[in-house]
Amino acid sequence: MRVLFIGDIVGKKARIFSCQIIKEYKKLKKVDIVIVNVENSAGGFGVTPDICEDFFFAGADVLTTGNHVWDKKEIIPYIKKTEKVLRPLNMVEGTPGIGLTRITTEFGCIGVANIMTNLFMPASNPMFDYLPQLMEKLKLDKDLNFSLVDVHGEATSEKMALGYALDGHVSAVVGTHTHIPTSDYRVLENGTAYITDVGMSGDYNSIIGMEKKISMNRFLNLNTKNSRLEVSKGEPTLCGVLITTHDNGYAKSIKPLRVGGILDKNKFSKE
Ligand SMILES: [Fe+2]
Numbered sequence: 001m002r003v004l005f006i007g008d009i010v011g012k013k014a015r016i017f018s019c020q021i022i023k024e025y026k027k028l029k030k031v032d033i034v035i036v037n038v039e040n041s042a043g044g045f046g047v048t049p050d051i052c053e054d055f056f057f058a059g060a061d062v063l064t065t066g067n068h069v070w071d072k073k074e075i076i077p078y079i080k081k082t083e084k085v086l087r088p089l090n091m092v093e094g095t096p097g098i099g100l101t102r103i104t105t106e107f108g109c110i111g112v113a114n115i116m117t118n119l120f121m122p123a124s125n126p127m128f129d130y131l132p133q134l135m136e137k138l139k140l141d142k143d144l145n146f147s148l149v150d151v152h153g154e155a156t157s158e159k160m161a162l163g164y165a166l167d168g169h170v171s172a173v174v175g176t177h178t179h180i181p182t183s184d185y186r187v188l189e190n191g192t193a194y195i196t197d198v199g200m201s202g203d204y205n206s207i208i209g210m211e212k213k214i215s216m217n218r219f220l221n222l223n224t225k226n227s228r229l230e231v232s233k234g235e236p237t238l239c240g241v242l243i244t245t246h247d248n249g250y251a252k253s254i255k256p257l258r259v260g261g262i263l264d265k266n267k268f269s270k271e
């Protein structure tokens with residue numbers, strides 16, 4: 001199976017560009033399954049039902065989120081009714097929506113979970129308390145062809161620990177949230193593909209996707225009134241990973257994908 005996971009979509013330009021790429025890759029059969037983190041897809045903050053529908057129409061199979069999931073309130077009634085848009089699994093009891101799903105596709109049954117780390121993140125239940133549940137529900141077997149955990153968080157150590165804990169149980173553990181891609185993508189010893197952070201899909205001539213002057217002022221002028229953060233409007237880079245798996249669901253390879261904008265290496269090498 002070939003799976004494309006796309007990191008945090010930041011704003012409209014990145015959203016439209018990612019939908020084009022998803023459509024193209026699915027049409028050309030370059031990928032079988034597409035999973036997208038959409039937590040910043042609505043103006044940098046949250047996601048709306050219409051945006052989710054746009055991604056599904058383009059060919060996305062499951063959407064994940066993170067700490068920004070509730071920034072647009074209209075997502076609440078929508079998330080309650082769908083099994084394909086996830087919020088972090090370890091949000092406190094009574095939180096709308098689900099954090100783990102198993103769906104049937106033309107390529108077999110796939111399982112996806114979204115979970116949030118604890119260090120330097122908004123309060124949620126301890127992530128590692130959910131390890132037995134992840135292992136039980138996402139363990140590859142004859143009924144589950146692919147499984148992926150989107151671990152959303154700031155601390156690289158926690159993400160790595162979760163990756164190793166799930167090695168040999170799931171197809172892939174991929175990190176999101178920092179908006180900066182890491183280069184430690186690899187298949188771990190027991191067959192699980194891993195990357196600490198996929199990186200955002202957005203304009204990298206920015207501070208994590210936001211207009212850099214406004215964002216910089218928050219650091220430089222500590223005593224001035226903060227102005228509202230805005231999505232940076234330059235050409236976006238789509239940051240993702242392409243994961244290929246064996247018939248048993250374990251990972252054969254994981255490779256970074258960077259298309260468009262200033263992180264596109266192909267573009268860079270042509271100059
Ligand atoms: Fe994000």
Ligand SMILES: [Fe+2]
Binds near residue numbers: 178
């Ligand atoms: Fe986040």
